[in-house]
Amino acid sequence: MSSNTTLSSAARSRLLGFNGFVWIFGVVAILLIGVTLLPGAGDEVSVPDDYGYEPWLNPDPVLADDEGDGVYSGVDGAMVALDGLDPAQPLLITELDDTYVGRISVTGPAGEILAESEYGGPAEFESYIATEGKWVIVPQADVELWIDGFRDERWRMRITTPPVEERSGTVSGVGSAVFALGSTATTARISTRGEGRVSIETVTSAGVTEAFSANEPTDRSIAWADGDPVLFVIDAWDDAGWxxxxxxxxxPAATGAPTPAPAPSATAVSP
Structure with a gap:
């Protein structure tokens, strides 16, 4: 036994109307999504791939946005141009808005390499210890900073020049600290005590070097590259002393010519 079901004209009209509504709604939704996404589709979040690893070679570099008050933002590989700096004053780079700033490469104007890194590129500043920011020392007044960030995200940072105390002789502390070396030494003796890790990085215009890291109390010698200035960045647990x-x-050696001895006086001879 079988039966045939035939839609009435009114039902067919309602069905066709519903299908048409769904089709129109889908088209409108697609258009709205496209309008929302297309304006950002052309936004660059990194430098061109040809210069991704060496942005300072780009003849038309991507410039960071200068927001004022030492705040800059940009894409991975963007450049911050600075002038009139004091090479004796370290720069402190602080990340803002939970964005990521990784390695910072320093060149002169037009990407000129001033201090060469161990891999042949410009001096690199990248810290692996938990500090309040990244410290950078520039070799001259006019420089360019090339910022390494995430390739799919923009970064935002602030550049400041906080005062840094100069120390020499025997320096002690508990917890983290930053100071400039006030002598020409390139070696020292370090001892640590208490619980927790103590890590030390030295910063010069040639970049950042890990000079010491230990989890347990220790007593040994350390050495670092010469520079002027040399910054010591110490990251230590609150209960760890150093x-x-x-x-x-x-x-200093004596300067000036030695005073000549007086000539012997002539002695008269009696006839």
């Missing part, structure tokens, strides 16, 4: 004994600078 002492660094820097040797004294040698006494």
């Amino acid at each position: 002492t660094i004994a820097f040797p004294d600078d040698p006494a």
